[in-house]
Amino acid sequence: MGVFTYEALDNKGRKHKGVLEADSPRQLRQKLRADGLAAVAINQAEEKQAKAGKSSGQSLFKRNASDAEVALLTRQLATLVAASIPLEECLHTLAKQIQKPHLKSLISSVRSRVLEGQTLADSMAAYPKTFDTLFRAMVAAGEKSGHLDTVLERLADYTEHRQKIKGQLIQAMIYPAILTLVAIGVVTALLTAVVPTVVDQFTHMGHELPAMTQALIAASDFTRDYGLHIVITILVLLILRQRLLRKPKHRLTHDRILLKLPVAGSVFGGVDCARFARTLSILTSSSVPLLEGMKISADVLVNTHMRESLRQAADRVREGTSLWRALDQTLLFSPMMLHIIASGEKSGELTAMLARAADNQDQQFESQVNIALGVFGPLLIVVMALVVLFIVMAILTPMLDLNSLVSG
Known part of the structure; x- marks a missing residue:
């Protein structure tokens, strides 16, 4: 069929x-x-x-399923599987309930492969953009253990949590970016349109202008003469950066430097550490072997330097090193996370402790984002106020001097 x-x-x-x-x-x-x-x-x-x-690696159509759509499909499928309905009937029922064509095609095609005798995990492997390595590995483990419904529920929770973290990251980056662009736009408009019109009347008078006004005129001339060139240069550099990052060697160097940045490094590194811990917790709770779970958890990370470091950590664990010592040698995890993971290994509750370590790191990330957003907004407003004050004073000073000369 x-x-x-x-x-x-x-x-x-x-x-x-x-x-x-x-x-x-x-x-x-x-x-x-x-x-x-x-x-x-x-x-x-x-x-x-x-x-x-x-x-x-594209799905049936150009549009791929979003994380929210995948989470909803997974939770619905888990509910149907938990009702002891045969898998192909679950998929058929799910496809009938879906209204969006690209999702209906996706589930129908997966069902066709299942009817041909493939496992659910193998059927999903045809759509790696929608069902990643972690998703398929957990589904395969659930099929082998006979607890597919429980595994699908965990996957839905994980996908929803990942969507939440992604939204927080986007918010953390977009808000400062918008404020910065608005500030740059306002200052540029003042320097290129307003300042030249006001200041030209002083230059024709031949009167010696204050140093503040001369600095403002110089800044205005520089912006008008080289502003477009600066914008073009920045765009060219961004394009070159994107092309260089396509090469694994340059990408690895870039990600290593990114982790060393004062604030952004700790934020992005912490997010990936939490993702690794949570993914490994889900995999171990789904009966996936620790070494295989470490490799899969490393593959879902964004930072390539962290990915390579954690693959090396998996090799150390294979050689007999404990998990927390192998992670400690990567120099990526905070002492608190390492302490929690070490306690889990000693007590035999590694899965629960990994989840707790991820929760702790997520809470730290949320607090860092809230603090950063709370500080950046007022700080940028203060900087903008100082810049505008400088422009106003540079314009008013020669006008006051002129009034003094006329009255004297």
């Missing part, structure tokens, strides 16, 4: 689009005819995916 996308017309000439399963296009036309629809175009979804290119 295959998955087909179709376009059809009803009796009133209205167009309908959708996704259905059928053994052949002919059978699909019969299904549509029974529903009062006349097929206009029928395409096999698998062929579309093949044309898109398997190496690209």
